[in-house]
Amino acid sequence: MLIRDRLWNLFRPERHERFFALRDVSFSVGPGESLAVVGQNGAGKSTLLNLATQLCLPSEGTVRINGSVAALLELGAGFHGDLTGTENVKINAALLGLTRREVNQRLDSIVEFADIGDFIDEPLRTYSSGMRMRLAFSVAVNVDPDILIIDEVLGVGDQEFVGKCFEKIMEFRHAGKAILCVSHGLESLSILCDRAIWLDHGRVKRSGPIRQVLQAYSEASIAPAPTTAY
């Protein structure tokens, strides 16, 4: 290809067909409600969560958010291996929108909830993935968001910690917060959520009470029985 053509192409929008990760998906989550999102890989679950956290903007449609969002999209986004647990907690909390005073007030309860002992003062690269998850989760819940978004992160916690997280999430629901939950662990979804939507190739295949949707979903999936965690 001529260099001229290459340069020309740089400034010309590509003309392939547009792909929509989500089409005609509409829902709302009210205070105290908890919505599960299920679907196969590539069904548009993550895109949905990214829209809800406003990390990307919809090319069509609207997203309305009333309140602050804390998202557990990936284990410790923004965590850095060379910094200690405490340092990472502070930065992460600032990123999630806490003020300096709030960080100082809540630092103790974050550390206590994570419960990783002396590791809190060690660099994060020495942590196991479960410990990272503990830290990330305890920052997110202690930020006290109005909307909590959980993307398949409870998988690496041990039973005791997962139990603690469930308790905390339930506390959130009773406090009138909204929760959006993506997981392939259908059993935990059925404990945590009261409603579900099933996405299939970017469209809502089914939505409604959690039991019905999950049952329909697991019947349709190749895996016959619902599995815990992933």
Place this chain on the structure above:
Amino acid sequence: MPLRITNSTGEQPQAKRAWHGDLLFLLESLIMKDFRIRYRNMSLGLLWSLLNPLIMMGVLTFVFTKVFPNPNKQFPAFVLCGIVPFNFFTIGWGTGTSSIVDNASLVKRIPMPREIVPIAAVLSNCIHLVIQIILLLVCTLLFGGTLNIHWLWLPLLWLLEIIFVCGLALITASINVYIRDTRYVVESINTVMFWLVPIFYGFEVIPRSLVEFYQFNPVAALVLCLRNVLLQGTAPPVPTVMKLGFVAFSTLALGAFIFRKGKDAFYEHI
């Protein structure tokens, strides 16, 4: 309803950014993060900020006083007046340019105002800048400069350079997301700038017709002003400071504009 998503086909896109937080605290946290990461695993740590300009000063002084004879007794201080602003410019602009791509995990995962990432990258270099400025001032005093009232100009001059570099970083950081060659372009420009900023030569030797042109380069203008204040003990020429301010603020405005245009589609491109 805390959360509502509607997506009927054809509806116009709408969304309000929902990040409530303490911008200054976040900025400070990010700057300190950069700074800590950079120095945690180094044995010499902050000494590097002193070593680099000192070595450059030594080499340039050797070449331009011993190899090419030069009557200027103040040459080390003279050349340092060029090196310090130039160093900050190249490092600040370079780290700022790649900042969005380097912090992809942050940008893709946390809905904070994204402008803060390149700005924090530039500002985290200010800690070296302060150390290097102190070195510059000490050197000035050693080589016959004297403390005078015009030193009060210095904070303003440096502030304008920082604003200029922040503006440039906003521009190139957003372009770098779409065209990854941008950082190499920036590196090349930095190499060229070493020769085009009067680091080891003075403004007197620049052809008259080009002086105007040079003064619109904020780095060159800063070098000129620094030499006026530190070595000649005179106030910097007001028109030059005005030009410096004009270019710095227009760059920042342009940077904010380009970044705003570009940032909505960052997610798909990094």
